[in-house]
Amino acid sequence: MIEKFLIGTYTINASQGIYQIELDTDKKQLQNTQLVAEIGSPTYLAESKAHKIYSVDRNMEEPELRGGVATFDGKTIPAKEMQECIEKGTSAAFVSIDERRQFVFTANYHMGHASVYKIQSDGTLKLTDRAHDNGIPGPLPEQADGPHPHYANLTPDDRLVVCDLGLDRVYLYDVSDQGKLSLVSEINTHPGFGPRNITFVPRTGKGYLVGELSSKVAVIDYNEEAGLFTIQQIISTIPDDWESHNGAAGIKVSKDKRFVYVSNRGNDSIAVFKIKPNGDLRRIQLISSEGEFPRDFNFSEDESMFIVTNQNSDNASLYSRDAETGKLTLIQKDFQVPEGTCVVRRENID
Template structure:
């Protein structure tokens, strides 16, 4: 069986990548194969694929309508028809300034969400019948900063997506905060609450376990993961546990990045950029975590990773060394075993499952 994955990359301003790619995972041989160009885009660092096979990709361009010497940077979302190769652009939603860091879609209510780390803006869109996006609301908060250099110029939201009870949660690295909003059918946001982490915590991404009533937050700046109690009725987060993603003896740079949860909710995985591992945690019945493995990635700066369809394997992208690493995953222990480490992917930073070919 062959599984296909879409790959987002850094591709802006003379990078070795040219945009969005596709790679195959051969489940029988347990090998990555056949990297293929999909579409040109400027820094498509995050991707979301709809059931209608429309690809929503981060995009960044120079707008030369102002003249070559005064070209303006614009960033946002490109909507592409993923049924063709190369994938054909259907529409663009680009705003002044650089591109967002995150995009995802909600199939139920046909909405999309972006978080822009650089501009501090979170945007909600309605997905139109033709797949294009219509902005319905946006929020920006500049009122709080943290102690790290990355935080001192205000808000830096790195994630905006739905909670299990269909509120919008925003993870703001710049302000060390989780924001929670009610989201109306019309795509309008109403503030509900926010949780303030300790200064310098640097939260990045979040995943939820609704059965245990907890959420797990990867913290880029402090190399931690936080276990949060999530009270749906009250619409509030409280802190349950903080545990490091790296050893105390590691003194060089590290930034925790992507976070994933196994389908059985027993294991949490976080990428370490600098220490260059996938940290594997076991979750107990209350949601508390214990570190059980540091799996080396055989590369540098693993920004994103993802499972295959049955979570028997995991693909990791190493941005600085332009390679992907493949592991098998033991569903009983949660641990990873490297089976391939030398598959070339230029500046890979996002792994988006696409389809299965039997």
């Protein structure tokens, strides 16, 4: 069986934009890197069930830096560009889709805001609201210039959660049917934690928040009825004796709700955690990403295999995944993918 994945990239060196790679699940190998769309630094992207690709868009052709989100029709390769929502300033860092209400959310790290777009009948986007904050920044140099939202996506009960790395804060919003945001609550992490991404386990009330600057994961207890987050546990993603720079990046939970995976940029590894009955984590494996700066990763459809892209070494690595233990075993390395930063599994693509 052939499964297909979209790869977001930086276009600083060899990359030209969005790529597609294939996973042959019978041969257990990655193959056929193919350019899907030429676009400037599509570092994060998402694909809707209607096969519209919504991508970070960085436009360097103007006299001043411009950025936003672009829409492509992903039913063909090359994908047809449908729209660019471009503004002055740099591009977003994260894109996600609300299929039920037909919204797209973005988080803009450098501009300090999260945005809501309504998906129109033709798949294009219309901005409906934007949330800003100007709180007290964290103590680290990366936080000195203020807010840095790095993630905007849905909770299991369809609220919007925004992780702000610059302010050491996580925000929770209600989203109206018109795409308007109203703040429900917020939580401060410890100074210098640097919230980057969060993932939830449905029906357990638990979320797992990765801190880029601290290289730690916070176990979050989410009270849906009250709309409140509380921190339950904090655990490191790297060895205690690691002294060089590291930035924790991607985080995902397996579908069986038993394991959490985190990528480490610097330690260049994947940390595997087992979820205890109370939701706390125990680290059970730290395995090399077989490249430099592993920013994102994803599972095969049945989660028997695991793909990670290494941005600085232009390669992807493939692992088998033991469903019982959650641990990874390297199958393939040095598969060429230029400047990979995002891995999105495609659904029902011929």
